[in-house]
Amino acid sequence: MNITICPQLLDSFGTEFKINDSKINLRAFELSLHFPEIVQRYRDMMINNKSKKWEIVQKNVLEFKEFINTIINEAVQPEMIYLQSIEEKEMKNKEIKNIINEVIKTEEEYSKDITLYLKTYAKVLIKSKFVGELVRNSEVVLLNIIGLSNKISKILQSKNYSDLILCLDSLSVYDSYFIFYERIVSVMPKILKELPQLQEIKGRPEMKNLGVLDFLIKPIQRITKYPLFVKNLKENVEDLKDKNLLEFLDNYLNEQLNKSNSSQKCFSSEKEKEIILPLLKWKGKCIDLSTSMFIIKSSIVSVTQIEKNTMFLLKEINYCILFDSHLLLSRIKGSKIYIEKVITSILLIEEFNDHITLHSRKNVLSICFISKADQRLWITKLKEFKENQDKLINSFHSLSSVSSLGNKNLSHPRRPTAGSFDSIKIENAITQQNLHRTMSSASNPSISLL
Numbered sequence: 001m002n003i004t005i006c007p008q009l010l011d012s013f014g015t016e017f018k019i020n021d022s023k024i025n026l027r028a029f030e031l032s033l034h035f036p037e038i039v040q041r042y043r044d045m046m047i048n049n050k051s052k053k054w055e056i057v058q059k060n061v062l063e064f065k066e067f068i069n070t071i072i073n074e075a076v077q078p079e080m081i082y083l084q085s086i087e088e089k090e091m092k093n094k095e096i097k098n099i100i101n102e103v104i105k106t107e108e109e110y111s112k113d114i115t116l117y118l119k120t121y122a123k124v125l126i127k128s129k130f131v132g133e134l135v136r137n138s139e140v141v142l143l144n145i146i147g148l149s150n151k152i153s154k155i156l157q158s159k160n161y162s163d164l165i166l167c168l169d170s171l172s173v174y175d176s177y178f179i180f181y182e183r184i185v186s187v188m189p190k191i192l193k194e195l196p197q198l199q200e201i202k203g204r205p206e207m208k209n210l211g212v213l214d215f216l217i218k219p220i221q222r223i224t225k226y227p228l229f230v231k232n233l234k235e236n237v238e239d240l241k242d243k244n245l246l247e248f249l250d251n252y253l254n255e256q257l258n259k260s261n262s263s264q265k266c267f268s269s270e271k272e273k274e275i276i277l278p279l280l281k282w283k284g285k286c287i288d289l290s291t292s293m294f295i296i297k298s299s300i301v302s303v304t305q306i307e308k309n310t311m312f313l314l315k316e317i318n319y320c321i322l323f324d325s326h327l328l329l330s331r332i333k334g335s336k337i338y339i340e341k342v343i344t345s346i347l348l349i350e351e352f353n354d355h356i357t358l359h360s361r362k363n364v365l366s367i368c369f370i371s372k373a374d375q376r377l378w379i380t381k382l383k384e385f386k387e388n389q390d391k392l393i394n395s396f397h398s399l400s401s402v403s404s405l406g407n408k409n410l411s412h413p414r415r416p417t418a419g420s421f422d423s424i425k426i427e428n429a430i431t432q433q434n435l436h437r438t439m440s441s442a443s444n445p446s447i448s449l450l
Contacts, residue, residue, distance in 0.1 A: 029074045074394040092236040096346075104156050111224050114142055116206065117215040125212070126198045130187045138180045144173045145219055152371050162245060174223050178264040181216055183406055186271065188213060219289045223260065227253045269294040276321065280328075286388045287342065292323040296381050301368040303329055303341075306357075311366075316340055320367070322381055324388065327358075329365070341365075345393075346386045350381055358382070 045064045049057045073080070117138060148170045155163045184191075192198060202211050227250060234246045272294040279291075303317040314329070317340050321328040329341040341363070348359035355368045356379060367418040369375040 027075065031071070034071050038068065038071070089238075092238070095236045096233060099229065099236070100156050103229050104153050106225075107153045107156075110218060111146050111153070113215060113218055114149075117212075119140060120207065121198065121212045121215060122200050124195055124201065125184075125191070128191050128194055130190055130194065131184050134180065134183060138177070140175050141173055141180065142219075144170070145177065148173065149222075164249060165229060165245075168249075168252050168256075171223070171253070172259075174219065174256070174260045175263045177219050178260045179267045181220060182264050182267050182271075184216065185213070211440050216322050223257060227257065266293065267445075272297075278335070279335065280330075280335050281338045283339060287326060289323055289326065292325045295322045295385070296377065297321040298374050298378070299332075299370055300374075301370055302365040303368075304323075306364040306366060314340065320378070322378075322385060324385065327382075327385070345389050346382065349379070349382055351375075351387060356382070 012402050041064060044059045048060055053061075077353060122139060122142075123133055128135070148167060151170075152164070155161065155167070159361055198212050201207060230246050230250045230253060234243065234250065237243055237246065274290070275293065277289060278296070298320060299318060300320050303314045305312045305314055316331045316338075317329045319330045319332045319337060321330060321337070325344065327343040327346075328339050329343070330337050330339045332338075343360045343363070343365075344358055346358055348357075350357040350359075354377060355366050358365045358367065364391065367378075369378060
């Protein structure tokens, strides 16, 4: 992206209203043309007011005043427009200063909080048999975050705002922190039992009654506020150079945030798969889900299969597991999860008050969830699942179309066969795409940093 970098966000603007003598004379002459009409309207008003009731006198006076005000407003319209623009710019500049000062203030507080965590909670967490080594490794990450925070503060204080671009590469440190946070939170109940000193630290005056998790969440909260800070600035700047700079920062920050979230999701998926995959029992051929990404799982009330005018309650099914490539309808028995149905593509999702209906290539299924919250969450994830599958199918169609055009023999045209894009080929393509995508995600170097 090509951008023009400006040295300042606050643009200077002229505070003098400039007008030459010829324009003054012209505008004075234009105003003088109204004098005869003003005198005549005044005379008419006074005549009409003679021997009239006070309501009529009041009406006549108000109409005359409105007439005079209209002439005056027209006479000073350029000045009014100028003053309004000055006021708007002053308000926007004031808002920009407030935003920047707020960021500087909160950035300094953020840096102090991370430093306080390292001096208190981190020294105790290092002793944990669950996360001691992890916490020790994370100290380097947090020191880099503190350095980045201090750098941002100095740039904002110096008003060399274009130098913010120099901080962007350093934001990748948050990839590692997101994974660290995910790992430590997953075992925090064990840590709190193992290290009662953590509660003692919380009671210290300087900790302001903030627990270890309150400090650990701060970096994640902070990076999510950066795009909001940029968005607020974008709404107040007018100069094109400023807008280009902020647009670039906004795009980069959102990409980085998505990247950090993806790293966290990928890590979470791997941890969940370590637990789930050994528990799965297949009726038929086992499906290899080791390269798929786990998304969500939950118990359900019931699943009903709909065929024409008949509905069959699938009594055995009481559990759903969604991967990025497969939806598993299963039953839990003891410590095992028995897979009853597997869905690889969804054609249509319908949402009702107490259930959802899924239309796949082979089945129409109605699923009732335990709670409204579960249903809303599943609707969101299933729609994402469908969108991703649709993209892969469209990609497969496009590639196949290009391939068939490239190999077309013009002298011996062939009629396309009905099975050119059959479901099996599409599902195989989806599986291959999922395999490639998951392997690419698994190779993300940021995941192995901690």
